[in-house]
Amino acid sequence: MSGTAVERRRAVRFGELSRGRRVGLVAAALVDLAGRAAVLVDLRGRPADGVRGPRWAWATAAALVSSAGLVPAAYFTVGVRRTTS
Numbered sequence: 001m002s003g004t005a006v007e008r009r010r011a012v013r014f015g016e017l018s019r020g021r022r023v024g025l026v027a028a029a030l031v032d033l034a035g036r037a038a039v040l041v042d043l044r045g046r047p048a049d050g051v052r053g054p055r056w057a058w059a060t061a062a063a064l065v066s067s068a069g070l071v072p073a074a075y076f077t078v079g080v081r082r083t084t085s
Helices: 019-045 056-063 068-078
Strands: none
Touching: 019 056, 019 068, 056 068
């Protein structure tokens, strides 16, 4: 099995990344955090009939699910009921 062995790659530590990659990771983490916070703040101030689905489910997903920004995007595009005045 000399040709089929898979090499194991060592995990790279944060400090070993280039400056650009570190900045990119921190920026992505801050954007994700801001999106999650926006969802939680909006849920707190929005009445239950203004949200599609249970508010507790959106809050749990925003607080606990690591989604690379997909949960906040889904909440603000699908989960919020838009009123036409």
